[in-house]
Amino acid sequence: MGQERIYKSANCFQPTDADPIRSVVSESPQAVIVAWHVKPGQRIAAHVHPSGQDTWTILAGQGQYQVAATGEKRPIVAGDIVVASPGEVHGVVNDGSEPLLFISVVAPAGAGYELL
Numbered sequence: 001m002g003q004e005r006i007y008k009s010a011n012c013f014q015p016t017d018a019d020p021i022r023s024v025v026s027e028s029p030q031a032v033i034v035a036w037h038v039k040p041g042q043r044i045a046a047h048v049h050p051s052g053q054d055t056w057t058i059l060a061g062q063g064q065y066q067v068a069a070t071g072e073k074r075p076i077v078a079g080d081i082v083v084a085s086p087g088e089v090h091g092v093v094n095d096g097s098e099p100l101l102f103i104s105v106v107a108p109a110g111a112g113y114e115l116l
Contacts, residue, residue, distance in 0.1 A: 009059065013037035013101055020044055031107040038063065038092065038100040045115055046071075046091035052111020054090060054104055056082040061100035066091040069116055089116060 007025050012035035014021040020042050025033040038044065038061070046066045058080045064073040065082055069089050076082055076092070084090040094100040 007033075009035055009101075009103060013099075015039060015099065025103070027109060029109050031105050032109045034104045034106070036100070036102050036104060038094045038102075040094050040097055040099070043093040044091050046089050047113060047115050048087050048089055049084070049106055049111035049113060050087055052086055052106055052108050054084045054106045054111070056080075056102045056104050058082065059101045059103065061094060061098045062096040063092040063094045063100045066093075086111070091116075 004026070009025075012023050012025050014023045015037045017039070020036055020038045023035040023037075025035055027033070036044065046069070058076055058078050060078050062075065062077045065076045066073050066089060073093075082090070092100065
């Protein structure tokens with residue numbers, strides 16, 4: 001019947017004591033969907049997607065979301081949806097006591113990735 005269309009996010013997160021793991025849930029030319037498990041104290045380095053948007057849906061936990069190359073951050077919590085348009089700096093550090101779990105949708109899949 002074709003490609004899977006329903007995914008259980010709980011089955012996608014991969015906790016690690018090293019850097020957070022980018023767990024690809026689904027990938028097509030239109031978008032890449034990734035599950036992130038960020039332990040307390042871990043971070044996802046500031047970066048940009050030059051040719052696409054990265055939208056995060058925060059499912060659990062909290063963090064400090066970087067919004068500028070200057071290091072400016074804003075708090076994010078479960079229930080938030082965070083959008084980084086093409087070329088906008090973003091990254092996060094989990095400053096809470098629980099895992100930060102979120103789903104990222106980068107569209108299109110060829111959006112590119114550049115660390116700051």
